[in-house]
Amino acid sequence: MTRMVIDPITRIEGHLRIDTENQGGEIVDAWSRGEMFRGFEAVLTGRDPFDAPVITQRICGVCPVSHGIASCEALENAFAIEIPENARLQRNLILGANFIASHLTHFYQLSALDFIRIESLLDYRGSNSTLNHLKGWAEQEISSRKILPVAPFLPHLEGDYPKDQKWNIQALEHYLQSLEIRKESHKMAALFGGKMPHTATLVAGGVTSSVQADVVENFRTRLLRVRQFVDDVYLPDVQRAAELFPAYRRMGAGVKSYLSFGVFDENGHDFLPSGFLNEGQLHSLDLSLIREGTRYSRYRDGAPKHPSVGVTEPDPEKEGGYSWLKAPRYGGSACEVGPLARLLIAAHHNVFPLTQQLRRLGWKEAELNSVMGRHLARALETAWIARRMEEWLDRLRGGEATVSSYGPSLSGQGEGLIEAPRGALGHWIHVEKGRIRRYQCIVPSTWNFSPAGEKGDKGPVETALIGTSVARESQGLEAARVVRSFDPCIACAIH
Amino acid sequence: MSITRRTFLKDAGLLIGLLGLQPVALAEVAEALELLATGRAPVLWLQGQACSGCSVSLLNSESPSPADLLTRYLSLYFHQTLAAATGVAAQGCLEQALKEERRILVVEGAVPAGMPHACMLGEESFNDLLLRSARGAQAVVNVGSCACFGGIPGGEENQTGAVGVSSFLKGKKVQTPQFSLPGCPVHPAWIVGTLMQLVRGGSLPTDELGRPRAFYGGLLHDQCPFFAKYQVQEFARHPGDKGCLFKLGCQGPITHADCSLRGWNGGVNWCVRAGGVCVGCARPEFAQHKNYPFYRFNEGETEGSSS
Structure with missing residues (x-):
């Protein structure tokens, strides 16, 4: 039995360490360890409740919009504030743009380098000027006396990178192109959000930006460019990666309990619906079943609590506490959340044609519960949302209200439930005498990267790591591929 | 196609607009870009109590574009979100970068001064790593309000004793010049503009908080x-x-x-x-x-x- 420590896991958001125990070329046990705590909930306590969307967006620079909207919804729920249709649509559009940016960044900037042999660039003989520039740069770097030539692309862990020269080169080119496309999607979000990351327009009661025809068309033009990339480049790239790494269509299988809070409110119905899918059975949500435990977390112990009465009391050197993440459970189950969970749940609701899409792409549904399955689900979802965004644009009404009016709001309790790019996100607020008395968040990566629960039951990523084949000389490449397929955001998870 | 003087002059022209400088400065900025590109100003980017928003914002840079930043202007020796290396390989990069005396240290995120366990990297506290990295660096550039002044992690009644980098380094015998680029997040043009000016050597007028007057005046x-x-x-x-x-x-x-x-x-x-x-x-x-x-x-x- 050998112990392997991967610290830090790079190309993710935040500070994550993974420990595994390996035996006979396989991971037999795993520990997911979040390593950075800020304490947002304590910073929020005692503030004006309307500060919450501004503060909570800053939990995460990758998915600020979902926090902003969850926080607004928690306030609207607490104070019985309705929002106008224009606000609902603008929120969907800002959030949709954030989803696209997040998913593209995840595949190209964060994950793709695990599946590309970067050194192939030096053998490039074609006439593409971008690639020739890149090759020239790499050659110059290597012949220089720099300590770390071709950083941040080299060095990388040794491993089974593909020999397919065409793939390696094309994927690198798409890495660079996607940087421009993700920027476009941030511009889309900023058109209604003011700026990205960390928007300025999300307030309780609506969205402050008015609906102007020129802005709507500005958004649409950019959306068309982004959609083209998603359909013609992103989706085929994920398909090709899955062909080149068939073992990863099996490896990384998770807990088979999936959770979604539902997202993209279309007048009371979520475009991507909520649900709890357990061993193939779909159940409607019962939020009273959520508990967060701290037995193996670096917080003072206590019975697992519902977030509406949750507490966050750090105990940094707690014995047995191996992570700064708490351990959320739904009816006692560790749940996988994210694009795969959303698409499976949407398919069970018959609102997403999963079977048809998989048939077209040559996938079996059972293969989705894997590293490549998660990448595919993310890409399919990106295309599905981007297509819907045009309809939201069409429904915006110039000249009509974007924020509802309401008076001062001094007490109440509310919850805001939404889906962030990485999965189910909940904010719970309790306001007394015009001040926040309690604020608790359970964030997608808290679910996925959870440490063990009260009974020692493993979290979803820990479970997915167990059984992963590793090369004898591995320094963690295979495990890192499994971990990245869940798109970790550790700043979010701990907050 | 290699990087030519002409490319530099073209990009420098865009930067001049960005920085609000007089066209006279064109040659100087081109020289600065060339210094960065030939690796004479390696960048080590560390994240403390951060949300990665400032890194994400850097990728929103217009001119130069993010791809140009990575392959022409920055020698990004270590960046947790972008480095191909992971685990032991990443730690190796970090240690190599620390041997580079001409490094510019960019810091994103606050420092948990009152609770070192609140931010760890490779079994070392971020606080210790920051101190090691700042000592002997050519400059420290704090990006975003967390690194500059503590930001939200450093808000009233916070649980980790979070502070900005300058507060943390005070009294710890660090002679390195420091610059502060607050904002939540920092604007990409503020980072890029600062780095360009820095390698020119000292032509970056700042206020009493270390904020470049060009952006915060x-x-x-x-x-x-x-x-x-x-x-x-x-x-x-x-x-x-x-x-x-x-x-x-x-x-x-x-x-x-x-x-x-x-x-x-x-x-x-x-x-x-x-x-x-x-x-x-x-x-x-x-x-x-x-x-x-x-x-x-x-x-x-x-x-x-x-x-």
Whole structure:
């Protein structure tokens, strides 16, 4: 039995360490360890409740919009504030743009380098000027006396990178192109959000930006460019990666309990619906079943609590506490959340044609519960949302209200439930005498990267790591591929 | 195709516009870019108590584009979000970068001064790593309000004793010059502009907080498109209303930053133009005090009843 420590896991958001125990070329046990705590909930306590969307967006620079909207919804729920249709649509559009940016960044900037042999660039003989520039740069770097030539692309862990020269080169080119496309999607979000990351327009009661025809068309033009990339480049790239790494269509299988809070409110119905899918059975949500435990977390112990009465009391050197993440459970189950969970749940609701899409792409549904399955689900979802965004644009009404009016709001309790790019996100607020008395968040990566629960039951990523084949000389490449397929955001998870 | 003098002059021209410099500076900026590109100014980027928003913002850079930044201008020796290396390989890069004496250290995120276990990297506390990295660096560039002044992690009643980098390094015998680029997040043009100026050697006038005057010299309010509304006292009273946002809590009149001129995300928009108040995210006091709300329409009624 050998112990392997991967610290830090790079190309993710935040500070994550993974420990595994390996035996006979396989991971037999795993520990997911979040390593950075800020304490947002304590910073929020005692503030004006309307500060919450501004503060909570800053939990995460990758998915600020979902926090902003969850926080607004928690306030609207607490104070019985309705929002106008224009606000609902603008929120969907800002959030949709954030989803696209997040998913593209995840595949190209964060994950793709695990599946590309970067050194192939030096053998490039074609006439593409971008690639020739890149090759020239790499050659110059290597012949220089720099300590770390071709950083941040080299060095990388040794491993089974593909020999397919065409793939390696094309994927690198798409890495660079996607940087421009993700920027476009941030511009889309900023058109209604003011700026990205960390928007300025999300307030309780609506969205402050008015609906102007020129802005709507500005958004649409950019959306068309982004959609083209998603359909013609992103989706085929994920398909090709899955062909080149068939073992990863099996490896990384998770807990088979999936959770979604539902997202993209279309007048009371979520475009991507909520649900709890357990061993193939779909159940409607019962939020009273959520508990967060701290037995193996670096917080003072206590019975697992519902977030509406949750507490966050750090105990940094707690014995047995191996992570700064708490351990959320739904009816006692560790749940996988994210694009795969959303698409499976949407398919069970018959609102997403999963079977048809998989048939077209040559996938079996059972293969989705894997590293490549998660990448595919993310890409399919990106295309599905981007297509819907045009309809939201069409429904915006110039000249009509974007924020509802309401008076001062001094007490109440509310919850805001939404889906962030990485999965189910909940904010719970309790306001007394015009001040926040309690604020608790359970964030997608808290679910996925959870440490063990009260009974020692493993979290979803820990479970997915167990059984992963590793090369004898591995320094963690295979495990890192499994971990990245869940798109970790550790700043979010701990907050 | 290799990098030519001509390419540098072209990109430098874009930067001149970005920095608001006189065209006379063209040759100097081109030289600065060349210095960066040939690896004479390696960058080590560390993340403490951060949300990665400043890294994400850097990728929103217009000219140079993010791809150009990575392959022409920055020798990004270590960056947790972008490095191909992971685990032991990543730690190796970090240690190599620390041997480089000409490194520019960029710091994103606050420092948990009161709770070192609150941020760990490779079994070392971020606090210790920061100290090692800052000592002997050519310069320390703090990006974003967390690294500059503590930001939200350093807000009132925080649980980790979070502070900005300058506060943390004070009294620890670090001689390295420090620059502060506050904002939540930092604007990509502020980072890129600062790095370009830095390698030119000392031609970066700053204020008493280490903020480059080129970006933080004026108040947002002075160039605000709603300034005329402010003068005739046409104020919005509720979010979404028309008029100057001052009475809603807009901090434009006390915030030093050039957002109202520069705009965000390639200039497509910025907070106040979109009807959102300026929350003063570039102010040293940003999010520090619980009794200083961002939106003030809930105020008045609350003051009497809260204790």
